Amino acid sequence: MKRIINNNSPIVRTTLITALALISLQMTGQNGKEILEKVDQNLSSKNRIIESAMTIHGRRSSRTITSRSWTEGDKKSFTEYLTPASEAGTKMLKLEGQLWIYTPSADRTIQISGHLLRQSVMGSDLSYEDMMDDRKLSDVYNVTVTGKDTLQKRDVLVLELVAKVSDIAYYKQKMWIDAERYVPLRQEMYARSGQLLKRVELTQVKRIQNRWYPSKVVYKDMLKDGKGTEFVTISIKFDQPIPEHIFSKASLR
């Protein structure tokens, strides 16, 4: 009996800490949905124009691809690759869940669909599906807060997200959210089977136009070897006017 109620028991300590964490979360009045909505406020926008550099680490060498993207909501997106020379002029257009790629070398517009959307983009750790899905997290996932932790020397809330829609790449996600700035600092994406598919580390969180935004993201496809793919935001502008013609097939050529 004495053993069971021993306050020094690790089980009792862990239970107490978890209970206290959950009580403190309740006391702050935050539930998972509210937290996720705050994350969405930081990451999602009506539209944005972003210039970025994606560094892909191959077995032999690494290479960096720069691009400029225009995005409107979660339905429209247009990307133009700027460097290296072999990729320059290649353009990608997403409209209502459909994806087209144009390359000047072949002067062809090719539609990407079906299982191809799960393929890696240019040998990176990102799939076309990853690049296409701009939906708000709170729209596609149910969320529960599972605990608190410390990451990158910051207090974080640990969230477990389970898909509430069927057309989604990752059935489950585990997220470490900066408890103060509401930006994810780490994400783990899982298949329905529980298999860990991808891990994402988000760093260099900056204040941009009244929101917190991670300017460096490292994606790691857990099903393949390699050092992962770094995605660095060079510049980003939210809620800028974007001409409608950008999101048309005519702009591909």
Add this chain to the structure above:
Amino acid sequence: MKKFLLKGILKDRGRSLLPIIVVATGSLLTVFLYSWLTGVMGESIEMNANFNTGEVKVMTKAYAKDAEQFPNDLAILDAESLITQLREFEPTVDWVKRIRFGALADFPDSLGETRGQGPVIGWGIDLLGTNSKEPQRFNLQSSLVRGVMPSKEGEALITEDLARKFSINPGESFTLFGSTMEGGFAFYNLTISGTIIFGATGIDRGAVIMDINDAQRAFGMEGATGEILGFLPDRYFNIEGAEEIKTRFNALNIEASNGESDEFAPIMITLRDQSGMAEMLDYTGAVSGLMIFIFVSAMAIVLWNGGLLGGLRRYTEFGVRLAMGEDKGHIYRSLLYEALMIGTIGSVIGVAIALPVVFYINVHGIDLGGMMQNATMMMPTVVRTHITPTTYYIGFIPGIFSMVLGNALAGIGIYKRQTSKLFNELEV
């Protein structure tokens, strides 16, 4: 005595007809099944060697680990230099560059937008070289259904099934979409010069054959190649020769590396080292032995039984011969001579019937395409028998051996007869 025995066999059909029919049937089946199985397995091995494995293959060590996924990012970079080295190292072998790839074939509409697309596997081979044996290895000229062979860069052959599926004809263009060696987007336009049927369902679903220079440009592999295949001068796969070349080459490279591990150093493997090929080769080797064993065993049992029945029927005859003072050993030997003659006659008849059938199937083949709709293994759909020197004599082995064995077992009864009881047995 031999002439006497032969007359007996020919005139007493009750003694010889059934055994001759049984032996002839057994020999016929042995010849046919041996030729059939060696034909199927031999063609599969040759097809795999020509399309995929070569008799020896050189890749980087890193590529070799995942060779089935065609990891061209791990390709041999200075292919020409390595080919030159290989030609000096083993001049009798035909060394050829190959680029294997998986990609998406995108067929455009009149506006240049996607009309249809499907996954393809492909080969970049030396299609246009004047002395290249690669078109023959792929049997391209005979496989051509529509159009012509590629005559210049930018032209390619696609499988007829793929062309029909996307309603595309020779002279029209399509785009290959895949990944470059560095992982970038690979878009490459090709004009279809002709369509082909290989006769292997797995490939015929969707394949592209293009010139190696086009493949290098398409996948950003200028100067590089995924694999270097070596074909020995022998008609059939020379296991010992290939193993010897592999051992020498790999030993030289280990020496050159000074013990340092370089995952991009070249490594050589033989056809036998590649997936499923060792089993296929062992199986082919075991086929003839297994065939002979099964037929000898089965026919020996049948003919032993026939011999016993014959022995019973000729019980009185042997008794009279023993009573007349004929030696038991002489009767036994004459029985074996008789078996040898019946076995030979039966085998000659069986082989004589089997050979025309085997020759016919060797020339015309049998189309089993309908049975291989979902096959993924590289197997020819038109199967032909294989004729080797063994085909001519293999039927005699079970035919003669089982007849003699059957009669030898049944004839042991002769030694159990006792002269003192003969009068009683013969009811004299």
